[in-house]
Amino acid sequence: MQLSREDLLQAYRKMRMIREFEDAVHEEFSAGNIPGFVHLYAGEEASGVGVCMHLDDRDAIASTHRGHGHCIAKNCDERGMMFEIFGRKEGLCGGKGGSMHIADLSKGMMGANGIVGGGPPLICGAALSAKTLKTGGVAVAFVGDGASNQGTTFESYNLAKVWNLPAIFVVEDNGYAESTASTWSVAGSQVERAKGFGMKSYEVDGHDFFAVWEAAREAIEQARNGGGPSLLHVKLNRYYGHFEGDAISYKAPGEIEAIKAAKDSLMIFRNRVSEAGLLDGAAMDAVDKECREKIAQCVVEAKAGAMPTEADLLTDVYTSAY
Amino acid sequence: MAKKSFRQAINEALRQEMERDHRVVIMGEDIAGGMGAPGEQDAWGGPLGVTKGLMPQFGRDRVLDTPITESAFIGAAAGAAATGLRPVAELMFVDFMGVCFDQIFNQAAKFKYMFGGKAITPLTIRTMYGAGFRAASQHSQCLYPLFTHIPGLKVVIPSNAYEAKGLLIQAIRDDDPVIFFEHKMMYDEEWDVPDEPYTIPFGEANVTREGDDVTIIAFGRMVNVANEAADNLEKAGISCTVVDPRTTSPLDRDTILETAEETGRVVVVDEAHPRCSMASDIASLCAQEIFGALKAPIKMVTAPHSPVPFSPALEDLYIPNAAKIEAAVRDVMGSSTARAAE
Ligand SMILES: Cc1ncc(C[n+]2csc(CCOP(=O)(O)OP(=O)(O)O)c2C)c(N)n1
Numbered sequence: 001m002q003l004s005r006e007d008l009l010q011a012y013r014k015m016r017m018i019r020e021f022e023d024a025v026h027e028e029f030s031a032g033n034i035p036g037f038v039h040l041y042a043g044e045e046a047s048g049v050g051v052c053m054h055l056d057d058r059d060a061i062a063s064t065h066r067g068h069g070h071c072i073a074k075n076c077d078e079r080g081m082m083f084e085i086f087g088r089k090e091g092l093c094g095g096k097g098g099s100m101h102i103a104d105l106s107k108g109m110m111g112a113n114g115i116v117g118g119g120p121p122l123i124c125g126a127a128l129s130a131k132t133l134k135t136g137g138v139a140v141a142f143v144g145d146g147a148s149n150q151g152t153t154f155e156s157y158n159l160a161k162v163w164n165l166p167a168i169f170v171v172e173d174n175g176y177a178e179s180t181a182s183t184w185s186v187a188g189s190q191v192e193r194a195k196g197f198g199m200k201s202y203e204v205d206g207h208d209f210f211a212v213w214e215a216a217r218e219a220i221e222q223a224r225n226g227g228g229p230s231l232l233h234v235k236l237n238r239y240y241g242h243f244e245g246d247a248i249s250y251k252a253p254g255e256i257e258a259i260k261a262a263k264d265s266l267m268i269f270r271n272r273v274s275e276a277g278l279l280d281g282a283a284m285d286a287v288d289k290e291c292r293e294k295i296a297q298c299v300v301e302a303k304a305g306a307m308p309t310e311a312d313l314l315t316d317v318y319t320s321a322y
Numbered sequence: 323m324a325k326k327s328f329r330q331a332i333n334e335a336l337r338q339e340m341e342r343d344h345r346v347v348i349m350g351e352d353i354a355g356g357m358g359a360p361g362e363q364d365a366w367g368g369p370l371g372v373t374k375g376l377m378p379q380f381g382r383d384r385v386l387d388t389p390i391t392e393s394a395f396i397g398a399a400a401g402a403a404a405t406g407l408r409p410v411a412e413l414m415f416v417d418f419m420g421v422c423f424d425q426i427f428n429q430a431a432k433f434k435y436m437f438g439g440k441a442i443t444p445l446t447i448r449t450m451y452g453a454g455f456r457a458a459s460q461h462s463q464c465l466y467p468l469f470t471h472i473p474g475l476k477v478v479i480p481s482n483a484y485e486a487k488g489l490l491i492q493a494i495r496d497d498d499p500v501i502f503f504e505h506k507m508m509y510d511e512e513w514d515v516p517d518e519p520y521t522i523p524f525g526e527a528n529v530t531r532e533g534d535d536v537t538i539i540a541f542g543r544m545v546n547v548a549n550e551a552a553d554n555l556e557k558a559g560i561s562c563t564v565v566d567p568r569t570t571s572p573l574d575r576d577t578i579l580e581t582a583e584e585t586g587r588v589v590v591v592d593e594a595h596p597r598c599s600m601a602s603d604i605a606s607l608c609a610q611e612i613f614g615a616l617k618a619p620i621k622m623v624t625a626p627h628s629p630v631p632f633s634p635a636l637e638d639l640y641i642p643n644a645a646k647i648e649a650a651v652r653d654v655m656g657s658s659t660a661r662a663a664e
Contacts, residue, residue, distance in 0.1 A: 035634050036456035087456075087633030098458045098632030114460030115418065116390050149389040150421070177390055178351065179365045184358025185389040252360035307635035317628045 003213070008279055011053055011209060013287045015045040015266055018069040020295040021078060022240070025068070025085060025099075028299060029244040034085055038099045041069030043239035046265035047172050048073035050212025051140060051232075054220045058137035060108045060126035062119030064172075065100050066238075067112025070142055074109045076102065082298040088305035095308045096316070108137075116177075117150025119143065120169065124156050127165035127223075138166040138223040145186055146177025148193075157197040157229070166223035168216070169194075169231040172206065174238045179250040190233035199230050206236030207263040210272065237263070326515040328508045329372050331483035332448070335490040336373065336410065338519045340380050343408060346494060348373065349386040349395055350412030350448075357387040369414060370450075370509055392418055396447065397425035400499070403445035404433055410494060413449040415457075416465045416503065430499040431474035442497040446490070452505040452543060452593060453630045453641050462630035462637075464594035466541070467603070469501045470570040476500040476524055477571040481545035483513035485568060488522030495521065505543040525572035529581060533561030536651050537582045539604050540564065540591035544642060548591050551647035560655060570600055575607060582608050586617035587654040591647055596624040618658035621650040 003011070022042040028034050041048065044066070052061065052073035063070035071081055076092060084091030085099045092102055103111035110126060113119050123141035130137035143153055148171050160167040171190045175182055194201035200222065202215040212234060219230040237259045241248045248256070273279040326334070340346045354377035355366030367374025377385040388395040392413060399411035413419065419426065426447070433441040453462040469477045476498050480486035486504070493500040530549055533556075540548035545566040552562040563581045567574055582588045588608050592601035601622040608620055623642045631637055 036458060036632060037461065087635065089633075091633075093632075095633035095636065096459075096629075096631045098456070100458055100460065101632070114458065115421065117421065146390040149391045151391065151393045152421070176359065178369070179355035179357075179359060180352055180387060180389070181358030181360075247365075249362040250356040250359040250365035255360070308631075308633050309635070310639055313631065313636050313639050314626055314628050322627075 005279065007053070008273055009283065009287065011049055011213075012269060012279070012284055013291065014049040014073055015209065015269065016287055016291045017078065017295070018042070018045045018048070018072045019266060020291045021068055021072060021081070024295045024299050026240055026244065033303065035087060036098050036100075037065070038085070038244045039066040039242065040238070040240040040244065041066050043237045043259070043265070044172060044174060044206065045069055046209040046212050046269070047170065047206045047234045047236055048142070050209050051170055051216040053213060054216055055108065055138070055140065057106070057108050058130070058135045060110050060123065060130070060137065060139040062110045062123045062126070062139075062141045063112045064119065064142055064144055064147065065112060065114055065116070066144070067102055068099070071102050071104070071109055071112070075107050076104045076109050078295065079298045079301065082302040083305050086302040086305065087307065088302055089308040089312065090305050094312060094316070116144065117147045117152040120153045120156035123167055124159050124163070124165055127160065127167040128163065130166055136224060138168060138220055140168045140170060143169060143171050144177060145171060145173040145175070145182035146180070148190060149185060157194065157199065157231070160229035161197050161199055164226070164228040166226070167229040168219045168223055169229065171231065171233050173233060173235050176238070176242070176250070178242045190231065194231035199228070201231040201233065204232050204234045206234035207265045207268055209265060209269050323514040323516055325512040326483050327510050327512050328483040328486055328504070329370065329510065331487040331513070331515045332372055332490055332504065333375065334515070335487045335494070335519070336376060337379065339491055339494045340376070340384060342519070345406065345408045346410065347384045347386060347402070347407055348376065348410045348412070349388055349399060351388055351390055351414055353412050354382070354385050354387050368412060370506070372509065373412070392422035393425060396422040397429060399447070400425055400430035400443060400445050403430070403443045403499070404441050408444045408494060410446040410448060413447050415461050416449040416451045417460050417463050419449075419465060419468075426499070426501075427472045427475070431472050434498070435474060443499045444497045445499040446493045446502055447500070448502045448504060450506045451503045452507060453625070453637055454507040456632065456634055456637060458632035459629040466501070466503055466570055467594050467599045470600065470603070471598075474499065475571060476569065477503070478524065478569050479503045479542035480568070481542055481566050482508070483511065483515050485522060485528070487515055488520050489568065491519055492521040492524060496524070503542060508543055522568065524569045525574050526568065527574035527577035528566045528568055529577065530564045530566055531562065533563045533585070535560050535562060535585055536587040536589060536654055537563045537565065537585045538589045538591060538647065538651070539578055540566065541570065541600050542593065544591045544593050547642065547644055548647055551644040551651065554644060555648055555651055560651060562651060578604060578607065579611050583612045583615045586615050587658055588616070588620045589623060589647065589650045589654060590620065591623045591642055593625055593642055595627050596622060597627060599624060618654040621654050623647050623650045
């Protein structure tokens with residue numbers, strides 16, 4: 001394991017930050033303070049963080065409708081994100097995008113996406129830019145199990161391979177697309193699909209940060225070294241409904257509670273590093289407190305933030321005067 | 323007559339047509355829900371519960387949940403329509419047409435013509451449109467003008483639950499591909515809806531009120547907003563005709579032109595963007611056909627030429643409302659008075 005103490009603390013901080021962020025959004029949504037469609041990433045933290053720990057600003061990611069975790073993992077500003085979700089002018093996208101469209105291209109975050117399967121082709125483009133401009137960058141598409149069935153996803157596998165792009169496809173399989181089980185909707189298997197395109201593929205336990213981190217390290221190293229695309233099939237669980245407001249009646253009674261008790265990614269991480277004597281509980285408790293306070297502050301400020309005004313309605317449709 | 327919501331009216335139309343004709347099948351993402359899952363079946367009935375209860379009655383063979391693969395299942399619905407079934411496919415949000423448009427406009431729309439009349443394509447695509455849900459740029463568009471542009475497609479935009487039931491039954495019985503637009507802000511709105519099946523023919527506009535001063539032509543949800551504006555204007559002594567064309571393709575040109583000619587003043591209300599819209603289409607029609615009868619320039623009330631913003635503060639400014647329609651009506655009244663005075 002090549003993770004330093006600082007790396008481990010940072011990984012834990014990112015995962016905890018995502019959890020706090022999502023729990024706070026859940027609460028605010030339930031209280032009627034957040035408009036629109038919100039899809040939460042709680043339970044899936046180890047995937048986004050385990051992958052993005054290997055990335056820097058020259059690397060691009062494309063996210064999904066469930067994008068808050070990917071944003072935080074890719075270093076988007078949590079305060080700007082919270083403002084965005086509340087529709088405020090100071091939001092990362094000026095309040096025009098909202099939860100489903102948070103983006104920060106300066107961080108290589110190409111956007112959450114309202115279109116399932118919208119991301120993989122974009123990531124082929126980002127990988128093409130990196131390759132052509134010789135930036136040394138790679139590009140990662142996060143894809144749900146549902147999105148893995150879109151034609152755009154398959155076409156992107158093929159294109160990434162035939163162009164030998166520095167692309168990585170991370171299929172985050174939380175078992176469901178809306179209320180539909182991935183055991184039904186996905187014919188064949190994710191890793192076999194990848195093999196069909198001649199891509200290297202990995203089966204990964206997405207509750208285990210270290211497993212994700214290790215598989216992502218290999219895949220990203222290969223891409224950076226000109227070895228072309230690969231695919232990670234990351235199996236994990238989401239803790240909240242498909243969107244906020246979903247009654248989750250399609251899951252078995254007790255399904256979520258059982259996963260939380262046995263496989264919570266933060267719990268597993270804590271146990272692992274404590275047992276190995278890599279981090280002590282007090283240091284992680286301090287991170288917990290830091291994250292909780294930071295997110296609470298973001299919520300307070302976002303709620304008080306100014307709304308955009310009529311003058312903002314027609315800006316940024318085009319780059320030049322129209 | 324029983325009050326039923328827009329949602330119930332659509333559900334009832336589907337149920338009655340499925341009972342009447344075994345060739346009617348419905349398909350879409352989570353239209354029943356719970357497929358392959360350990361919990362409740364029929365867990366969703368679509369994201370807003372519109373198709374709930376149909377799977378338990380008709381079974382999974384006729385209520386088909388699909389993977390997220392619009393190009394394949396919308397195309398499959400077109401192919402099935404050309405080969406004996408009468409499918410009703412749900413494209414959850416019309417914004418997702420981007421993923422599957424080829425199957426609609428190059429395939430389904432053109433079979434009949436390209437094949438020299440030797441095909442019928444009794445396909446209905448139900449889809450959600452419209453702003454107001456705080457659903458942002460990729461889940462709020464109108465887009466019916468894009469479909470209206472395509473020869474071979476029929477395009478239906480019901481303005482209330484009564485209209486929805488009759489027009490949907492007509493769509494399912496129609497032998498051409500029909501795109502059926504459901505405004506997502508209307509599902510809970512109630513209306514008097516008969517229990518028995520009935521149809522409303524395509525291409526016959528509904529004049530929802532008659533007045534002397536201004537003719538307002540509006541589409542879908544905007545029909546109700548136009549009627550609200552007309553109520554307010556009535557109190558101020560301005561009387562309006564409000565026309566609901568019901569279908570943009572075919573379009574009831576005669577009713578639009580006759581009512582426009584009667585008042586000589588036209589306001590068109592369309593929630594879509596202004597360029598190449600139904601608003602510009604109707605304005606152009608009136609300018610071409612009844613120019614001499616017009617007492618004032620035609621006015622369009624539309625959303626602006628921008629994507630739909632997320633922030634409620636911006637979205638409320640974006641959507642046409644009664645105040646904007648009233649202002650437009652006063653404008654055409656004012657400009658015609660000014661003209662008369664010249
Ligand atoms: C093209 C398209 N089709 C359908 C939808 C509606 N939709 C939004 S999320 C979703 C399920 C996505 O499932 P998955 O990819 O597994 O991601 P998860 O929600 O499980 O994270 C669906 C069907 C959409 N947004 N875009």
